[in-house]
Amino acid sequence: MQFENTGLEKKKADLNRLDELMLTYGLVRAGQWDYERVTYDRKFDLKEGVYYLRVFGYAAEGDVGADKAVIQLMTPALGKHYYPHGVEYGADEHYPKTLVSQCEKILNDLNTEIEKFAQ
Structure with a gap:
């Protein structure tokens, strides 16, 4: 989704x-990066399954590996994890309404905060 x-x-x-701000919302970059791309993840472990809110981005300038980059953010996604295959984002997946609402609030709050220092 x-x-x-x-x-x-x-x-x-x-x-x-971004790294600092994302952590305040439980979104972690950890090992989800290469020299040109980043992914911030927040895990939701619910009775319906394990879900990930993901905020993607790529280096518009600089190098992620050197921690000197300007990141162009992309469309965020919510996916459901299936062991051992990975995360599925399909429209036919069931996403609990409370989870979707919580993610929308996080993304709205993030947008407001990033606006303060966006380039």
């Missing part, structure tokens, strides 16, 4: 500032 028109997909921001 993609969260269209959050405003995040129009934002560019410093990688280090």
Whole structure:
């Protein structure tokens, strides 16, 4: 499930500032990066299954590996994890309404915070 028109997909921001801000919302970059791309994940372990809110981005300038990059954010997604295959984002997946609402609030709050330092 993609969260269209959050405003995040129009934002560019410093990688280090993003890392700090995302952590305050439980979104972790950890090992989900290469020299050009980043993914911030927040895990939700519910009775209905394990879900991940993911915020994607790529380096519009600089190098992620050197921690000196300007990240262009992309459309966030919510996916359900299936062991051992991975995360599925399909429209035919069931996403609990409370989870979707919680993710929408997180993304809205993130957009507001990133606006303060976006480039």
